[in-house]
Amino acid sequence: MLTSQRKALILDRLRRDGQVIAKALADDLSLSEDTIRRDLREMAAEKLLKRVHGGALPLSPDLPDFSARQAVSSEEKRRLGAFAAGMIKSGQTAFLDGGTTNAEIARRLPKDLAVTIVTHSPTITGELEHHPVAEVILIGGKLYKHSMVATGAAAMAAIASIRADIFFLGVTAIHPAHGFSTGDFEEAAIKRHIAQCSAETYVLATAEKLDAASPCQILPIKGVSGLIVPSDIPEERLAPYRNAGVPIFLA
Amino acid sequence: MLTSQRKALILDRLRRDGQVIAKALADDLSLSEDTIRRDLREMAAEKLLKRVHGGALPLSPDLPDFSARQAVSSEEKRRLGAFAAGMIKSGQTAFLDGGTTNAEIARRLPKDLAVTIVTHSPTITGELEHHPVAEVILIGGKLYKHSMVATGAAAMAAIASIRADIFFLGVTAIHPAHGFSTGDFEEAAIKRHIAQCSAETYVLATAEKLDAASPCQILPIKGVSGLIVPSDIPEERLAPYRNAGVPIFLA
DNA sequence: CATATTCGTGCAAATTCCTGCAGGAAGCAG
DNA sequence: CTGCTTCCTGCAGGAATTTGCACGAATATG
Known part of the structure; x- marks a missing residue:
């Protein structure tokens, strides 16, 4: 899988779920968590997302209650x-x-x-x-x-x-x-x-x-x-x- | 196989799969990766695709962002x-x-x-x-x-x-x-x-x-x-x- | 405070990329 | 037909990128 595709996928999942979890992402993509973390770090530097402990969040949390509900329900x-x-x-x-x-x-x-x-x-x-x-x-x-x-x-x-x-x-x-x-x-x-x-x-x-x-x-x-x-x-x-x-x- | 045929095939595969991987392409066509890479480089210069490490992607990948698509419509x-x-x-x-x-x-x-x-x-x-x-x-x-x-x-x-x-x-x-x-x-x-x-x-x-x-x-x-x-x-x-x-x- | 994740950095291995170069095929003029 | 040029292709090897692992630091959790 190509790096840019991976990053696009992370953004996609971020929009859909309102969050991404580094470990889950590594499992799904069959990659080490290090690679995922590196991606997240780079994307955070490009202002594409917000880095948090354990994963990342969208930069502008549109409808935060909706994504939160999605995440738990x-x-x-x-x-x-x-x-x-x-x-x-x-x-x-x-x-x-x-x-x-x-x-x-x-x-x-x-x-x-x-x-x-x-x-x-x-x-x-x-x-x-x-x-x-x-x-x-x-x-x-x-x-x-x-x-x-x-x-x-x-x-x-x-x-x-x-x-x-x-x-x-x-x-x-x-x-x-x-x-x-x-x-x-x-x-x-x-x-x-x-x-x-x-x-x-x-x-x-x-x-x-x-x-x-x-x-x-x-x-x-x-x-x-x-x-x-x-x-x-x-x-x-x-x-x-x-x-x-x-x-x-x-x- | 002619160069132009090869390039057409690359574009075709790009449209079909949404991605092209240099190594896989070289294997399929029984050509060296160098040749494929040269093609990709030239096609990127012609703005036919986007070059990425490992292969290439369509120039404007379908914007999965719903709001963006909505705006275009x-x-x-x-x-x-x-x-x-x-x-x-x-x-x-x-x-x-x-x-x-x-x-x-x-x-x-x-x-x-x-x-x-x-x-x-x-x-x-x-x-x-x-x-x-x-x-x-x-x-x-x-x-x-x-x-x-x-x-x-x-x-x-x-x-x-x-x-x-x-x-x-x-x-x-x-x-x-x-x-x-x-x-x-x-x-x-x-x-x-x-x-x-x-x-x-x-x-x-x-x-x-x-x-x-x-x-x-x-x-x-x-x-x-x-x-x-x-x-x-x-x-x-x-x-x-x-x-x-x-x-x-x-x- | 103790423990378990998670994070960041350095590093090594693997992969991919680029440049330069040589061999071969096709086309063309003499 | 011969020699020349041009283009395409593959190969060598050095640069750049990517990836996974190790280890200590930072952070969350109870």
Whole structure:
């Protein structure tokens, strides 16, 4: 990765998140923290950002409350996203479902990872616009505006021509008995189809989705390869899922 | 391989990938890095690209800064967008090409207009996310990151199944003799294909696009149904286009 | 105050860049 | 055909840049 690209990326992330953390940046870019710190120092000298202990902040904090809220509110999802991104190996093909949690995977995708990302969500493609090496395949179809994903026969056909190594499924509810579910029948069918076309399927779930059910089941609990949850969920809430036979990963 | 071919290829790859790495280029073309570097040096002198340590970048990398892009679009593009949006009748199917000007059409689309919007640009779909009644069809395919549109065989096939009443074509340059052109061969082919699948094709053009030419022609001047330009362009600049036989609309 | 990060600097290794030069191919005049 | 010029290409080697590591200083946290 080129130095100037790296600096542009830092600025980009600064605008988006309202902050950058040196260590996280080094992890994502697979570089030493020293290099990142050097960049931050130089950019601070160019008046492009403000250097602070641990990272950097935008020079003119536009809407400081907004960026602060952004920074704290999605901490849980960010951890899930980073964990999931780490599961994707170089050269693989990953299918990303729509939703804010999966958008976080796209954001946390290491910038030097040469992978193929398939998605039926235009929102996800936006997150990958500035990824230096990832190839992005967009599945087309009739757009469901509510969740901003392509659906319908055209989408089903396009998905059938894809064979993904790993699929990150987005759901609205998870229940030990009722499995993974969502609110729309058509969407559930699409998601099920994607899972069938993928070697492995994983679900990212924040705490509030557990022990809930939505009208349309996508898959039973045992129908996925694993469930990824925040590490601070108490073990007793996870027990029913472990008993149902799904591997659980703590992020 | 001829030097000029090589340089054209470098520009092409720059447009496609948003970056060029000297070493990788030398490997791919089986040439010494010195030769590549010499090319890059010369092209930088010709203001065709920006030289950076390790390779080169496009001269004006797409400004991810939303406010900056918004500022560029400004008054002129808004007028064009509103005029074009007014040409779409209730019940019709309109195909919107990518680009900031066409995004303006999507933004200006009357909220009570029940139409079907087809596009291969995920950016455009984002503009339509909150439209109450418009049905949105997304064309999928391999994503070209620099212009954020779906391309390739899958996109071509999906387009072939669509029959649009009106197509708003985005171009980078317009010339009386060389017609409508853009910088990428693949993109030009896609745009031409969409035009063939549409009953009418219109081009929105701000002043700076007139009397310029890019490498790849999409259509000749007479190949479109009309050209929509800002009303403050002097008549003498429009005369060559009128003579070429294309109807002109002032917005 | 103690501990753990984070920071800055010096330094060495690796990579990339530039300059000058030589060999070879293409074009051209004699 | 020969000799000349011109252009392109690769190579050598020295300069410049970048990167990671080590170690002591500075800063945050409890």
